Amino acid sequence: MKQFALSQFNEIYLIVIGFFLFFSVFIGAIFWVYRKGSKKHYDYLSQLPLREENRT
């Protein structure tokens, strides 16, 4: 099975498929962070370090 997998390494279509798999995950992630309504959420998150609690 492993030998078989390795022998496929010269298979150009597999390489292209692999590339598109990675690439689409990457593009997907970009679309994901720009999903509707995410701005408010990310603004909240990015303020987390700056929120100072009241000292007692």
Next chain:
Amino acid sequence: MSSSNDTNSGLIQVKYNDQIVRMFTLATIFWATIAFLVGIIIALQMAVPQLNLTGWLTFGRLRPLHTNAALFAFAGNAIFAGIYHSTQRLLKTRLFSDGLSKLHFWGWQFIIVLAVITLPLGISQGKEYAELEWPIDISIVLIWVVFAINFFGTLLRRNERHLYVAIWFYIATIVTVALLYIVNAICIPVGLFQSYIVYAGIQDALIQWWYGHNAVAFFLTTPFLGLMYYYLPKASNRPVYSYRLSVVHFWSLIFMYIWAGPHHLLNTALPGWLQILATVFSVMLWAPSWGGAVNGILTLRGAWHLLRTDPIIKFFVAAITFYAMATFEGPLLSIKAVNSLGHYTDWIVGHVHLGTLGWNGFLTFGMLYFIVPKLWNTELYSKKMANIHLWIGILGILFYYVSMLAAGITQGLMWRAVDANGQLVYPDFVETVIRIIPLFLFRALGGVLFLAGYVLLLYNVYKTIKQAPKELVEETVQVRISSSTPIHPERGHRKLEGMAAAFTILALIAILVGSIIEIAPTLSINKYVKTENKVEPFTPLELAGRDIYVKEGCYTCHSQMIRTIQSDVLRYGAASTIEESMYDRPFQWGSKRTGPDLARLGKKYPDLWHYMHMEDPRAVIKESIMPAYPWLITSKIDFDSLQKKVSLFNKLGVPYSDEDLSDANNRAKEQAKKIADVLKSQGVKEDVSDKKITALIAYLQALGQKGGE
């Protein structure tokens, strides 16, 4: 989002554990001094070999001390201080357990002390950045687990539902470092102070650099990026430039980094497909690395004036700039053609220090200038001094980097220079060394400047702490518990960002994909080994010699890997094969050629030459910068342990003959006697038949003589 409305219910008081942060901060400052000092000593040793004063102060033993101190003691303590300080504040809760925190601190310092003692004594596994012997390995893993429990326990009792991006980087660090360290250190002990790694030859090489490069990725990059994402917004009082970018670059970074390790083995006997994968992923790493760097720098948008006035911001911006430079150069060096020039030279040393001194060093200094006054409830003693520190430090790094870059390219070009007849222009290796010795001195000057700047930090911190109030009260804040009243409805990824467990598993999957695809196929080494290339194992005496080679850290200056490039083949002989090192535990392919490659050293010189060379290298090669090893002539071979070692190797699949197996001890003594007799006939006065030098000579003469070409 302030919680100032005290009339609301759900307010609780949280007292942060700042004592532990103070302890880790002071430990960082202390160990940094040691790491930098040892660095300067070994830098000078390369220009002035007489500075290798005694056995335990030779370059081969101090270099592992320098790297381990910089990595685990300086960077390690800095990470712990920063993580414990920022996590409590980001999650609005006290650390999980005071007891575990203390155990973490003292356990880690104890480990460092053990390293400081054992490494100069030559107690070493012979794997770069992982030299520490097995009892220390186990302690490191245990203390890391304590750290993990303390961290994840804090996560569980947090009062802020959402996890800020810095926390993600911390989680990825904790999970991945544990995996890397354990897998790379799996070994079989043959005593309290010695062990053999289970992997051999190419497997060991692959796993070592999977570990080694990801030590850079997950010990020197992800935790420091996490610290950057907390302290830079904090110090500049503005949110990170793009939170979205931080999400994308986090996942890209951890997913890609794990594949890049084999770029340390380009042009070697490593199978081609692994080399291609490593190059492709290393080049792709450009994007997420710069994603992080750009995100950091642009956080200062609209506040560039801070770059003129605030030394802390200056340190951070300089650190990120150095990070961008180092991560630009890294992919470049991972291209095979560039790598063939730069690999094994000082260029790589320069590259590493651009990252460690510039990125890790300066980010830590910025963090220290920021948190020390806060932790001791006072103001920084002198901003001006911090500014001077910055500029001396930058000057030091530039001296260091430029001299090493010049040295590396000069030497790399000299190694490959051929004349019209196809002959090497500089066939004597030492010629290429003499040329760069002035640059070694320049590098040492760079190190001295860097340390000089650091001394200002020491004084500044000392004065700051001295002016602090005697009674330090732990910071107590009022926190409104947000879990009962969510700020907005939870959906999809927002949920994921809040769920530490699911997130941790996803991150683990991301790093496991690359690891398994790269490592699993080579675990069955027989697929790559050509059976017609028969290889003889080292004799018991040669094995004893090999142990000395490992113990003395010869691999810190000598490679045993003739690359598949023309200049290597011209200089050292046919390219090394996988078979030749198939029984080597640990592999000794090396990463630096301060001296020549030794893969085919055997039978090149007579025994007497080696004897004189080890006693005093300059008696044989006038300009040599190798340390002298006179104690090898007086200290005795450990014959008694050979039986055990040979049968262990046999169990691991090394084909020893029945005679070797049943009588390793005496077989070794016979071989030693033969060598000693020859040496005696050539004029050596002492009887060295039971001395370490004889075993080492036996090993050196066996290099490249065991078949497998």
